[in-house]
Amino acid sequence: MKDLNATFERFGGVMLLPVILAIIAFVLIGRPATWITLTAAGLAMGMMIFLMASGLSLIFGLMDVLNFSHSAFVTAGAFVGATVLGWLTLWIAGSNPVLNIVGLLMAIAVAAVVGGLIGWFFERVIIKPVYGDHLRQILITVGGLIVAEELILMIWGGAPLPVPRPEVLTGSFIIGEVSIEVYRVFAFGLGALVYLGLYLVLDRTRVGLLIRAGVENREMVEALGFRIDRLFIGVFMAGSALAAMGGAMWAGYQGLITASLGAEMMILVFIVVIIGGLGSIRGSLLGAVLVGLMANYVGFLSPKVALLSNMILMMAILLWRPWGLLPAVKR
Amino acid sequence: MSGMILRLDDVHTDIAQYHILHGVHLDVPEGGVHVILGRNGAGKTTTLRTIMGLWRARKGAVIFKHHDITRMHVSDIARLGVAFVPENMGVFGGLTVAENMRLATRDGSFDTARLDRVQTLFPPLKTFWDKQAHALSGGQKQMLAIARAIIERRELILIDEPTKGLAPAIIRDMIVAFREIAAETTVLLVEQNFRFAGALGQTVAVIDDGRMVHHGQMAELVESQKLQDRYLGLSMAAAE
Amino acid sequence: MSLAVEQTGAPRQLPMGRLLVYGTVGLIALALLFAPFLFPDVRSQEVAARICVFIVLAASFDLLIGYTGIVSFAHTMFFGLGAYGTAIALKQFGASFTSIALGGGAGVLAALVLAALIGLLSLRVKAIFFAMVTLAAASVMLVLASQLSEFTGGEDGLTYSIPRLFSPATELIADAEGKAVKLFGVALNGKIALYYFVFSSSLALFAVMLRIVASPLGRVLKAIRENEMRAEAIGYRVVGYRTAVFCIAAVIAALAGILRAVWLKYTGPEVALSFDIMIDILLIVVIGGMGTMWGAVIGVVLMTLASYYLKDLMALGAEATASIPLLPDLLNPDRWLLWLGVGFILLVYFFPSGLVGTLMDRDARAGK
């Protein structure tokens, strides 16, 4: 057992889990082409969930705030993105691929900006007065969630909203028997870029250093002479922007969205954050990829238990590592 | 208050609904090592945290040099030149030794000569410079925590039980290190290890149940068995 | 502490807040006790029965959030387990008390096992973790219920009949003509029996909870809530106690679920499992006041009134402001949750101890 553990750690430790999962799925599915399609779908889904989860995780890690309104930011992002895409129909539906992509990127960017602004408002008005009081924090963010969801319903109505997809991103790449949707490749690429950006900011800049230190021990960062509350607002806005961005991308992927989009995704987001370890970006990525793959593999093998499988995954990981796979705080 | 760098005047601190400090008086002269002794739970840590602004004094005043820091924000107190080495060391385990040290500088860059001196004082920090701090041993973490406090000159260093769980050999090294630190700054040291405290301290204050029960010169306390029996009691004897 | 204050301060000043709370609770209890005779129409009886069950449900949630300081979003899951257990048994094995006992018992048992599992797995980590884990668990249960439609009826839910004793066609006391005897103009039929079954069961469960919070266990919980570390240091196994309370609350919620299922003769996601119910309970407990059983009682009644009258009020407002932009949208009766949400946030800011808590605190302060 000990040997096994050591080997496991040497070959990448928990980072191996998605690979192990993919191998098991390969055996169970048995058809390589299907497996590749599902794996691509899982990775793309994982990346979009990662966007939503990373913000939540970072906000929690740094400020010790679990923001239950987060799902409303995702929904808001989806609807803002869809609305902007609607305005830009001429660009999106046209045959100029550059305009296609620019239009989509603009929609995502507007969603992110709106998300950031909502985040700013939330942090200042709703959450700031109750820092440090977990119970009231949970209650107040649930209250915020109710209000935000109602406002979204008021603005966009309860009917499902179709989301136009840019012309270049429709259809699939077909290589032999394998077919991979273009949008998924795009989503994966954009998610990977965001991860890279987050990684560089956190790892290479002084602000990033302060954030990582603050996640571990806020008090000590202050005792070293830094005002951490000034960081809070920035991180909160960034986290909300990421959520909205994830929502906008998810909207483009789904093609038809309803006001319950955020709430539906939130289950997976919570599972990701719990699996990955609160406060860790790498953990969020790992958790998101695991959840995305699991959802797609099991969704193919036995659709009914797809969500349940992720729940079981979460329970198993909690049993194995109560703090998640890659917790930010090393104990 | 000539010659005093820090003064606590009738400080009362509550933690949640508990009244912990009941009017603490303390004068810390400028320069040298000054020690607070006391039983477990006497309020030593609480006193240091109150000075640092991590707990708020409900009543009384904390004066640092000529600033009233009683109601100041932690980070502002730190910027005035107060460094804090907490009981649990406050090392950032997920950051490397280098990053831990870098955070302790005001602008992110090191004075190389000074860094050299600190690394000579605590050689393991040089060896493990790029290693994640959670992988350091307890003693090495303690060294890192102290190194952070002295990587730039601070006026006053608050240190909470630096010898907790350290081997005697390392404690001897620590004494050497502290002598060097105290040559340029003031150290307020909370200790249980009387041998360590006695070797370093100039003045000593004894706290019990949230009140200062004795002030005096350390030499006096080291000499007098009677004073030791009276103020330090059994718990200190056991620690010897 | 507060006890001492009461005793010394009470003689001087009438504890108005307390009187108000107890008076209101007394009135509510009387109204519920005589509901079939006071409000004989069908809809009022529905409301009265719902209030009974929700008082139990909200109070059991308060055991967690108010008395123990743990936030769970899985409370409707346990409620649903009780309801679905009963419903499935009634559907499969026919309308008998045995079915209720077996199905409800199975539901309660499932709730207990699940609660113990979730509690032991995640209560040892961090309170906030627990909120997430329970939310995830509840979501999965919701999806399961809609997917296992062979058993649960999916989104449509299950309709079934209940034991004959509870049918409106059953005469409890028949007169000479074989018709149900009337009391104050109300026929003493099976429906009445059903109402009093729900009422008395709810009352019993509520009494049990009152007993629990006054017991030594309640005092331990209070110690834990006030200072977890200190409680741990004194030697209380905090995780054990928390898990125990979580299990107790789950069982009571499941029992409430049985009552709901029997009363409604219908069980579906909307009435037994959805997050709307969870939000309802949360609002009830916070509005009424966390950490006091009476808060749950008053909260339920207030929420029920609000859900009927707030909508009417808003409709009026929307009409009156029809010419002004935006306002009619904000006042649209469909948006009543919006205002409840805003009120909820304000309440958590300014009156974190809720209505009952605030009233009672005022006495304590006045007594000083």
Ligand SMILES: Nc1ncnc2c1ncn2[C@@H]1O[C@H](COP(=O)(O)OP(=O)(O)OP(=O)(O)O)[C@@H](O)[C@H]1O
């Ligand atoms: N977070 C807290 N909540 C409640 N009480 C606390 C808290 N922290 C400390 N106390 C109490 O305050 C008193 C003083 O604690 P403090 O940590 O200052 O003692 P100390 O002298 O540093 O002891 P030690 O030698 O064990 O470190 C103790 O009785 C302790 O129980």
Ligand SMILES: [Mg+2]
């Ligand atoms: Mg201490």
